[in-house]
Amino acid sequence: MINFVIISFIITLIYIAKIEMVKSYYPLMAAQGVLLFILSFLELQETSALQLILILFETLIFKAIFVPLFLQAITKGRAHRHQHSPVKGYYSLLLALALIVVSFVISHQMHEEFLDVKYFTAATSSIFIGLFIAINNRDLVTHLIAYLVIENGIFLLSIALGGEMPMFVNSAILLDIFTSVLIMGLIFNRLKDHFETTDATHLSQLKD
Amino acid sequence: MITVVMAVITYFVRHRVLTHVMVLTYLAGLGFIAFNLYEHLGEPLGEYFYCDRLGFIFLIILIIVSVLSGIHYITFVEYRNVPREAMALHNAGTIFFTGAITGVLFAQHFGVLWTAMEATTLGASILIYHNRNQHSLEATWKYVFIASIGIAIAFAGILFLGLAAHKIGHVDFTFAAIKSEASRLNPVWLKATFLLVLTGFSVKMSLVPLFTVDIDAKDASPSLVGATLSSVLMNAGFIAMIRFYDAFSLTSILPWMNNVLLITGMLSLVLSASYLLKVRNIKRLFAYSSMEHASLVTIAFSCGGIGYLAAILHLIMHSFAKASLFLQVSQMHRIYNSKWDESIGSYLRINPLGGLVLLLGFLSIIAMPPSGMLITELMMFQALVAKSYWWLAAVILVLVLVIIYGLAVRLLGILFIKKPGAQINMKGATPWESVLQLVLIVMVFYIGLFRPEFIVNNIQKALEVLPL
Amino acid sequence: MITFFHLSLLTSFLLFFLPKKYQYPFAFLLQSMLVLSTSAWAIQAWNEPNPVQVALGIATWSGEIILQIDKLSAFFILLINFICFMGIVYAAGYLQPYIAKKRATTISLHLFSFIWLNAAMIMVTALNDGIAFLLAWELMSLTSFILVIFEAEKEETLKTGINYLLQMHFGFAMIMFGFLLVKDATGEMSFSALASYFAAHNNVVVFLAFFIGFGIKAGFIPLHTWLPRAHPAAPSHVSGVMSGVMIKMGIYGILRVTSYLKDDFMVCGAIVLVVAILSGILGVVLAIMQHDLKRLLAYHSIENIGIIGIGIGLSILGYATGDSVLASLAMAGALLHCVNHALFKSLLFFSTGNVYYAAHSVNMDRLGGLAGPLRLTSLAFLIGALAISGIPPFNGFVSEFLIYNGIVHDFVSAGFSMFLAGLAGFVSLALIGGLCLYCFTKAFGMTFLGTHRSAQPYELRSTHWTMLAALAPIVLAIVLIGIFPEWLMYPLQESLATFHWLGGTALTQTAPAAAMTNVSLINIIFLSVMIAIGLLKWIQQKKVVVTTGPTWGCGYTAGDYRHQYTPTSYADSLAQLAEPFVIFKKDYKVIGEEEIFPAKRTFHTESGDRIERSAIMKIIGFLVKYLPLIGRAQTGYIHHYLIYPMLFLALIALLTFLQVI
Amino acid sequence: MVSLLIILICSLFIPGIIVKTKALFSGRKGPGVFQPWLDIIRLLKKGSVYSSVSSYVFQLGATTYLASVIVAALVVPFDQYPSVISFPGDFVMFAYLLALGRFLIIISALDVSSGFEGMGANREAFYSLLAEPAFFILMGSLAMFTGYTSFHDIYSHLHYADRYAVIIAIISGYVLANFTLVENSRLPVDDPLTHLELTMVHEVMVLDHSGFDLGLIKIANNLKLVLLNTLSINCFIPQDWPVALQVITFLLLQTVFAAGVGYVESFRARNKMAMNPQFILSISAISLILIFVIIILNNKI
DSSP: OHHHHHHHHHHHHHHHHHOOBGGGHHHHHHHHHHHHHHHHHHHTTTSOHHHHHHHHIIIIIIIIIIHHHHHHHHTTTOTTOBOOOSSOHHHHHHHHHHHHHHHHHHHHHOOOTTSOHHHHHHHHHHHHHHHHHHHHOOBHHHHHHHHHHHHHHHHHHHHHTOOOSOHHHHHHHHHHHHHHHHHHHHHHHHHHHHHSOOBGGGOOOSOO | OHHHHHHHHHHHHHOOOOOHHHHHHHHHHHHHHHHHHGGGTTEEETTTEEEOHHHHHHHHHHHHHHHHHHHHHHHHHHHHTOOHHHHHHHHHHHHHHHHHHHHHHHBOBHHHHHHHHHHHHHHHHHHHGGGOSHHHHHHHHHHHHHHHHHHHHHHHHHHHHHHHHHHTTOOOOBHHHHHHHGGGSOHHHHHHHHHHHHHHHHHHHTOTTTHHHHHHHHHHSOHHHHHHIIIIIHHHHHHHHHHHHHHHTTSTTHHHHHHHHHHHHHHHHHHHHHHHHHOOBHHHHHHHHHHHHHHHHHHHHHHOTHHHHHHHHHHHHHHHHHHHHHHHHHHHHHHHSOOBGGGOOOHHHHSHHHHHHHHHHHHHHTTOTTOTHHHHHHHHHHHHHHTTOHHHHHHHHHHHHHHHHHHHHHHHHHHHOOOTTOOOOGGGOOHHHHHHHHHHHHHHHHHHHHOOHHHHHHHHHHHTTSOO | OHHHHHHHHHGGGGGGGSOHHHHHHHHHHHHHHHHHHHHHHHHHHHHSSSOEEEEEEEEETTEEEEEEEOHHHHHHHHHHHHHHHHHHHHHHHHTHHHHHHSOHHHHHHHHHHHHHHHHHHHHHHHBOBHHHHHHHHHHHHHHHHHHHGGGTTSHHHHHHHHHHHHHHHHHHHHHHHHHHHHHHHHSOOBHHHHHHHHHHSOHHHHHHHHHHHHHHHHTOTTSOTTHHHHHHHSOHHHHHHIIIIIHHHHHHHHHHHHHTOOSOHHHHHHHHHHHHHHHHHHHHHHHHTOSBHHHHHHHHHHHHHHHHHHHHHHHHHHHHTTOHHHHHHHHHHHHHHHHHHHHHHHHHHHHHHHHHHHHSOOBTTTOOOOTTTTHHHHHHHHHHHHHHTTOTTSHHHHHHHHHHHHHHHHHHHOOHHHHHHHHHHHHHHHHHHHHHHHHHHHHHHHHHSSSOOSSSOOOOOOOOHHHHHTHHHHHHHHHHHHHOGGGGHHHHHHHHTTSTTTTTOOGGGSHHHHTHHHHHHHHHHHHHHHHHHHHHHHHHHHHSOEEEEOOOOTTOOOOOGGGSOOHHHHHHHHHTTTTTTEEEEEEOOOOOTTOSSOOOOOOEEEEEEHHIIIIIHHHHHHHHHHHHHHTTOOOSOHHHHHHHHHHHHHHHHHHHHTTOO | OHHHHHHHHHHHHHHHHHHHHHHHHTTOOOOOTTHHHHHHHHHHHSOEEEETTOOHHHHHHHHHHHHHHHHHHTTOOBTTBOOSSOOTTHHHHHHHHHHHHHHHHHHHHHTTOOHHHHHHHHHHHHHHHHHHHHHHHHHHHHHHHHTOOSHHHHHHTOOOOSTTHHHHHHHHHHHHHHHHHHHTTOTTTOOTTOSOGGGOSHHHHTTTOOHHHHHHHHHHHHHHHHHHHHHHHHTTSOTTSOHHHHHHHHHHHHHHHHHHHHHHHHHOOOOOGGGHHHHHHHHHHHHHHHHHHHHHHTTOO
16 A cells, blocks of 8 residues: 555656646645655554644645645646746656656665665655756746655655654644745745746846 | 743734834843843753753844844834835844744754754745845745755755664654764764755855855845844854754764865855955845855864864854944945945945944954954964864965955945945934944954953853864 | 053044044154153163063953063164154154045044054064964054055055055965964964974974065065055055065064074075075066156065075074074174164155155156255155165165175185075175166156156145154164164174074174274265365365356257156166066057158056066966856856755765765 | 375376377377376366256265275275275275265266266166176185185285186186276276267266366276276285385286276277177176186185
8 A cells, every 4th residue: 555655656756747837736736745644644553643633734734735726826827838947848757767766776775674765765756856846947836846845755754764753843844834835925926926927037136 | 931932922923013112122031031041051941942052152142133133123114114014024023033043042952953943044034025126035035945945955864863863762852862872873874964954054054055045135135134144044054053063073973074064164165255256246245255254164163173162253253243244234225325336435435434334344354353253263274284284274365365355355445445326325324323333343353352251161161062 | 661552552542533633643642652662661671681571461362462572672673663753753744735635534544553553563573472473463464554555545556455465464374374383283372482393393394484474574576566566555654664664574573483493594594595685686676677766665675675684594594504603794784784774765765755745746757856946855865875775884885794794704614505605695785786776876866866857847845844854863873873883783782692593603793893893984084085075176166167057968959858868768778687577568669661751659668577477466367267257156046056955965975975085 | 005005106197008008009199198187187177067957966976976986995905015994894895885986976967867978877877787796706706715804805815826826816807807997987898088979888977077076087087997907906916025026016017907908999999889788797707707716726516
């Protein structure tokens, strides 16, 4: 079961990497949220009820429902736009696959008994692909999505390492992600008004 | 106690009453707390916090700088006709930011430290956003985005540490616990943790590799925010870095950490030198100068021994000098309505007191006597010589000369040379503020000349734990 | 005394709050107090066998600051005080137009820096502790920097100031490295720790570090490039003080370090000698090529530093080869030349200041014929010019004579290599003397003699009386030292005792020092002969008809001011010889054969310092050109910013993997 | 005292002899041997014309020039008979005293704002600067050879015990003679009797001096010629001869030298101006050769 979920997660990653239209991100983000929920539910069965509720909230409500809706709200009217990126289509797919292979190799190198290699692979792939998306794409929404993908990776990583953080920290992390997404969203809206574009290449007035 | 502070913050954040009094009251309260804390030095504060000397010293600096920029903000609002909403948001942001930094300073748990650090990003983003124009939007976006990714990277690092700790069955995540167990942990994970944390926090410390957005932030925000960012926030970043360094300092990776810090510092120094040669925007100029000092601190720290003392003292003095300079820039901006050096000229003639601040501030940041940074740079070189890094010392010397050249050309040009394009509006000059800034700089001089035993002793005690 | 000292320094801050009118008198009062108190210490030190210790009651990073005045320090302190005091007297007149023109802040900053420069120099000579010394050293650089940029609204002046500041900082860093090496080995950071360091380690490295650091301040070639820029940029009383005593602080430092040497005398001496000979000859060659009078004088400072260096180098070498007479004579000559150079160089700068004040220019291409209107100034300049050329009966001769004598004495007993070293010094001193004569006949002749060289005659401003009053004591000192050099032998002997390795030889017992009475005798005879001839002439001229007429134009009667020799044409004969060191550009289009009616032409020459252009400017140019290229990282594109952490992580990971770190 | 006396005596007739020789070679009878001095006396009685642009410097020039040469004469010895004043390193003082006179005469030439005199002044300064090292190298090497450091001691200890040492006498005598020619503006460096100002060195410099001043300058020139000549001739007179013989030899040699100068000036043209620096530097080169000779003879290597 877990293997199946992780593989699905990686497949969503590959899809995210090759997406060219903003609209296509929303279901994938929602799917990732659901997958993460299943994973954490399976993994952390013996933890306390409070923590379970928290994780439920984090994955299902926040990641699977709130974020896609929020994205949809802020990208209203431009969801069908095509991305401008230097590495396109199949090449980005190939690159994403390569990154996944790299993370497999890295995970394979880690001979740690407490480390779940499967999770670790998924987590590193997620982080790598998130960074790849951010570097490769020029649209600000994609940057936001990249950030979320990276955060998903970090979440996976924390599952991979077994819950080490105290409650306080976990809730803080949740709050942090929530507020940063919120702030980014708000600023994104403002940017749209001011610059009349969401292309990051136009966002380069501050330089030397 | 800190949780109480947090509660106060949230109260103010919700409360949108538009008054500066609250900020100042809050800071006064913080000062009061600090006053009380002095008796509790070395005692834990609640579960996740711990009152140590290092944090305490920087708390004092935090209060001084924030009070000054708070006062400055009052004039700023009057002069600029800042909308009430923006003002309220700024004040709330200040309180949130200050509280978050206090959290960073006293955190005793890696996770809490991380949380507080993330909170500073959010607080800072509110402050940077203040002007609400294209530049500030761009800067805020970049800052939040890059800082968040940096923070995520740092969190991954902390997770690695957790992995390592988990392996030996240890689950307590406080500094003290990790430090005592560190030698049993797998050095590879520790290295990964340190590297990722350094990378993640570099945005706060204004170091390579994430320095870029920090510079933009200081440029696009009001100068008083720049003052806070390049003093208080930078200190907090360094404190966080030092916590990790301290925790791992008893293990075999100490030389490795030193080397990494040295590389980081050198890269940052080269970059800042190259920028200082060409930058013409005075705010960015000071921002890069902060980067230079951050790299000097890093280099000093990486050398160990007397370098630790040099690093901390340098941070303290840099906070004072840079805060006063940034605040002065705000005044200049009002007088000339520009931040570009080609339209700011003969400042010493136009505003003698402000010019004096700029001149003395310039002397302090290029480490000319009576600036105390001379002493710390001396210590830094001493540390380098003690480690026989001769070539590095020579390179650093050349780069520092380049930096002085860059700063001197711009700043002395502003002070003395008449620029034809300058449009002067003397209403912007506020002599009493300049006097306050002068006091800060005089403090730098005082430290340089007289070796205040109180500060030095406290730093030395705080640093006793580090390996020599 | 300590109260006076503190009072003068602490109340100097009040300068900023005084109205313009009272600033100068107050500064004068403070400076007098400072000079008085420190001179009293110096005199006390002179009379006591042990160094005088003055605790300033201030603690710094190295503990309490204690002035430790031994005879070498006392020697320099008296010199500093004399020149600085004359400087402030001179400034009374020189500053007047500026006081009317500038803001009160600028004036007070200037006077404030002047007082502090004096204090800083005194502290430099009297501090033993490393950190305190470095602080005082930087303070000296800083205050002189502020003094240099007095007219900072001129962009050129400001650039010069920045250049100066940077070079001083570099020198500072070298001194610091020297101290740090000592500290690393002995755990102590002070001059006295040098003794134990030199006893146990290789002397050359630390000596070299100090030599470079102090050599920048002193202006040894190739570390001299700041000097010909900073001196002309500064107002004249400042250039007088800077050139007169501040660059001597570099010499002081070298002397102080030298006095602790224990080993490797041969190498150290050779280094100093070679650099000094280079500075001496090139300094004066470059001086000859200048049009700007102050720049010319600045290059002469380099030359004189070279002479002092020759003295020091030969002294060290003399000790190394066991010739104690050479060692003490050359060192005495070097020390005395410090005094002499301080005197005549400040005299020259002050009188140049008078020229600038009166004629608004120091460009010799425009000057000429000032000996009439500025009679006293020109006389002072003439005396300075004769003294700097080492011509008796003035003081410059005495110190060179001591060095010459040391070398000649050494010839008698020296081995081959020492003979060559001595010969090199000997010949270069002679050559410098000849070049100096060449240069100062030019400087004096072009500035004061003939008629004006620009198309318009002058509008002269009359000089203030203090600007002449300040010259008188200096002239007196120059003449007295020149005519009665024997009086100085005992004090010099006392100062030489600071050098532990010179301790055994008594300068006063050497034959040349004893011969000073003969020098004095010859000088007196010369003066009497001259007066006698003058009297004869006077008597004769009363009997005969004396008329004035136009200058004999060799049959050409249409000659005017344009026929005079100019600085460029005067220097032209040397230009070929100096070609390897001086870039000499002529901007002139030769008249072609087909040009029957040649169009109007202009002629313009330029000379530059080849060492500066080829060695130093290239490095700086390289940095300024290529460093900003690195700074393209801030592209403004956020996706680029994300690549950096990746690269950084990869770099560190790679280095770790390869076990580089 | 003997030395000063003999130098003064020589200066009475030496200039005359040069003039006489030249006249004889050109087939004229020529004036008497003392004619130059008679000219000087005539000049001393005359009135003067001063340039209207000149200043006090011009008044000082000739006076100082003569005074410096007279004082310089005090330190020059005649063979082993001491000079009036003698002390270690007196030859340094000698050179610098001459420089003093030169300095003043140069600036008084610049004082009259004439292009011609400026040219002369420039050349004088330039040539003397080139010649200076030769003198110093020579005296330095003689000091090393004899082991003494004053004119008198050096000359009274120039023993040519070794027959190779005669080389030293010849070379140093030759160098000093050449030095004399340069310093006194004689052929081949300068022709005092040329009639084109553009090719003069010394004479053009004093063009504007007249009457008493010109007389002083001429006295000083005569004295300087003999003075430097003495230095050269001293090299050739052995110390162990009786006094009378030495004096006679000295006078003879002075005459021969003067006649030689006259001969050269009659049959040789002046160097091209551009050649002069090279010529003067070659004197220094020869004196360097002397050093190596001495080093080899003294077994210093």
